[in-house]
Amino acid sequence: MQQVPESQSAMIGAARSSAPSNVANFLGGACLGLLLGMLIGMSASPVVADVIGAITAAAIAFIGLRAASESDTTGLSPVLARTSGFAMGCVLGVLLGLFIRTHSLLSEPLAGRVKSWENAGFPPADARAIVLFQEADILPAQWKLEKSDKPSTHSSLLYGSASSVCAESAPARYENTAAVLKAWTVFGGVWEKVAGVVRNNVPPEKQSTAVAQIHEAICGDQSQ
Numbered sequence: 001m002q003q004v005p006e007s008q009s010a011m012i013g014a015a016r017s018s019a020p021s022n023v024a025n026f027l028g029g030a031c032l033g034l035l036l037g038m039l040i041g042m043s044a045s046p047v048v049a050d051v052i053g054a055i056t057a058a059a060i061a062f063i064g065l066r067a068a069s070e071s072d073t074t075g076l077s078p079v080l081a082r083t084s085g086f087a088m089g090c091v092l093g094v095l096l097g098l099f100i101r102t103h104s105l106l107s108e109p110l111a112g113r114v115k116s117w118e119n120a121g122f123p124p125a126d127a128r129a130i131v132l133f134q135e136a137d138i139l140p141a142q143w144k145l146e147k148s149d150k151p152s153t154h155s156s157l158l159y160g161s162a163s164s165v166c167a168e169s170a171p172a173r174y175e176n177t178a179a180v181l182k183a184w185t186v187f188g189g190v191w192e193k194v195a196g197v198v199r200n201n202v203p204p205e206k207q208s209t210a211v212a213q214i215h216e217a218i219c220g221d222q223s224q
Contacts, residue, residue, distance in 0.1 A: 033089025041097020
């Protein structure tokens with residue numbers, strides 16, 4: 001019976017022992033890549049740029065890790081295993097993140113949002129109009145919104161400049177809901193229209209919640 005040379009036997013044993021380690025390296029890189037890809041795919045705001053940068057730096061450090069006993073001469077290099085896993089995980093993460101964001105899988109369905117406005121006391125037609133404005137900046141023909149030169153409410157909710165009208169119309173500036181509706185009537189345009197809808201269709205005990213939701217829908221964070 002032919003005996004296997006000791007050097008060849010040692011190489012085979014080392015390759016077998018390195019297989020579980022390479023699987024762990026591959027899975028570790030894949031998980032890190034999946035996390036980074038999901039963040040990139042799902043994020044529409046620069047606020048997560050620092051987080052992505054930190055994860056990228058951690059990924060580079062992880063991929064470059066090498067134990068003193070590791071050798072590239074036996075089987076798949078651990079660095080190559082981590083790199084392959086990271087690359088595949090990142091691609092899958094980006095695709096999955098884009099799919100989730102473009103299909104709004106984490107958002108409340110439109111029907112549910114319309115229902116929430118109806119529960120606040122708005123007629124179904126007005127509830128649908130408000131949701132349509134939130135989604136596409138489209139208003140009914142009888143509603144008029146005066147545009148300013150400043151960024152629109154949907155251009156940047158985190159970094160947009162505050163609109164003077166949004167700041168002046170903030171419910172927190174007034175002592176009660178009646179004062180808010182009176183001020184909105186003075187502003188004219190869509191504010192006057194919404195004030196009339198609230199007065200005529202929303203029960204008094206729900207008007208405070210309604211005006212807060214309307215202001216948030218139109219202005220977002222621009223009243224800050």
